[in-house]
Amino acid sequence: MLPLPEIKIPIIPIPLENSSVSLYIKREDEVHKAISGNKYWKLFYNVNQYLELTPTEPMLISFGGAYSNHIAALAALGKDFGIQTLGIIRGEELEERWAENPTLRLAAECGMQFCFVSRALYRDKESLAESFKNQYPNALIIPEGGTNLQAVEGVKYMLNADTQDFDYICTAVGTGGTVAGLSKFAECHQQVLGFKVVKDASLSEVVSRLSRRENITLFEASYGGYGKVSDEVIGFINAFQRRYQILLDPIYTGKMMMKLLELIEAGYFPKGSKILAFHTGGLQGILGANQMLKQQNRPCIDII
Ligand SMILES: *Cc1c(COP(=O)(O)O)cnc(C)c1O
Numbered sequence: 001m002l003p004l005p006e007i008k009i010p011i012i013p014i015p016l017e018n019s020s021v022s023l024y025i026k027r028e029d030e031v032h033k034a035i036s037g038n039k040y041w042k043l044f045y046n047v048n049q050y051l052e053l054t055p056t057e058p059m060l061i062s063f064g065g066a067y068s069n070h071i072a073a074l075a076a077l078g079k080d081f082g083i084q085t086l087g088i089i090r091g092e093e094l095e096e097r098w099a100e101n102p103t104l105r106l107a108a109e110c111g112m113q114f115c116f117v118s119r120a121l122y123r124d125k126e127s128l129a130e131s132f133k134n135q136y137p138n139a140l141i142i143p144e145g146g147t148n149l150q151a152v153e154g155v156k157y158m159l160n161a162d163t164q165d166f167d168y169i170c171t172a173v174g175t176g177g178t179v180a181g182l183s184k185f186a187e188c189h190q191q192v193l194g195f196k197v198v199k200d201a202s203l204s205e206v207v208s209r210l211s212r213r214e215n216i217t218l219f220e221a222s223y224g225g226y227g228k229v230s231d232e233v234i235g236f237i238n239a240f241q242r243r244y245q246i247l248l249d250p251i252y253t254g255k256m257m258m259k260l261l262e263l264i265e266a267g268y269f270p271k272g273s274k275i276l277a278f279h280t281g282g283l284q285g286i287l288g289a290n291q292m293l294k295q296q297n298r299p300c301i302d303i304i
Helices: 038-053 069-081 094-100 102-109 119-123 125-135 149-158 177-185 203-211 231-244 253-265 285-295
Strands: 011-013 022-026 059-064 084-090 113-117 140-142 168-173 191-196 216-220 274-278
Touching (some): 038 069, 038 140, 038 177, 059 069, 069 084, 084 102, 084 125, 094 102, 094 113, 102 113, 119 125, 149 177, 149 203, 177 203, 191 253, 203 216, 231 253, 253 274
Parallel strands (some): 022 274, 168 274
16 A cells, blocks of 8 residues: 655745745655655555455556656556556557666566557557456556546645645646646645646646636646757756756656746746745656757756
8 A cells, every 4th residue: 555655745945036926846756766746646546445445466557658757656656565567658669679768667677567559559548448457357547647536636645734825836737637636625725827748728628627626727838849858948957956956857847847937037926925836756757858868969957
């Protein structure tokens, strides 16, 4: 069973020059060294409820791209708790080359097995899920990115007495489960800001269906598209780390923080606002991003 962590997740100030607002970051990435950030909480009820019902030979199956934080987290969970895991990975070309990919290599070291599928097959996840359910009737099949109602419920643990005073709470948005959970469990006076790193027109509908509240504003923060990492984003992450000694990831938290600082700079927030941004993890993805950047002879993310 995934335990409730004993550590207190720190909230760190991010001092801004000449600003009328105050900014803090909650280091949710520190919740577990390998089941990092929001993925821990999204898996929490899904896995625990399943393990209660399936005490013998449990198996977890899920979907993801080759650099997926969700796949990395699921594999690590499988290793820690001795549960068999299977990752359905987008891209059949990876069948021969998966060991070159740092995320998949680490997942394999955790004991995860893979099934590589073409992009066309991957798109039809409902049929895929059904065929795996037939093959492994006892297994728990978790959706891509881990987003479902139980995932949204688990996100409540990201909020606690320490987060109640903030006026704004901010997170990067991929499949929308995390922002929906923050919205569902936020205090009445709090506004939830979601920074979309994926260009997906259906997101706002998905999110409001999961949260059923009207306290969310979504911002476009994909900076060229999901998984695309511009030199500008790399430069921002490196400068942020030099200044605040906090490493952000290039796919989610780096883009969120870049857009958030742009909004602060543009005067979006009323004077005196207290803003909390979540560091949702994703740092395992830096290895893969740097590998790609190096191949393209581009600047990399400094790992200090
Ligand atoms: C998966 C992920 C997100 C997005 O979470 P969703 O619930 O899919 O919106 C944000 N940040 C990081 C680091 C992630 O790995």
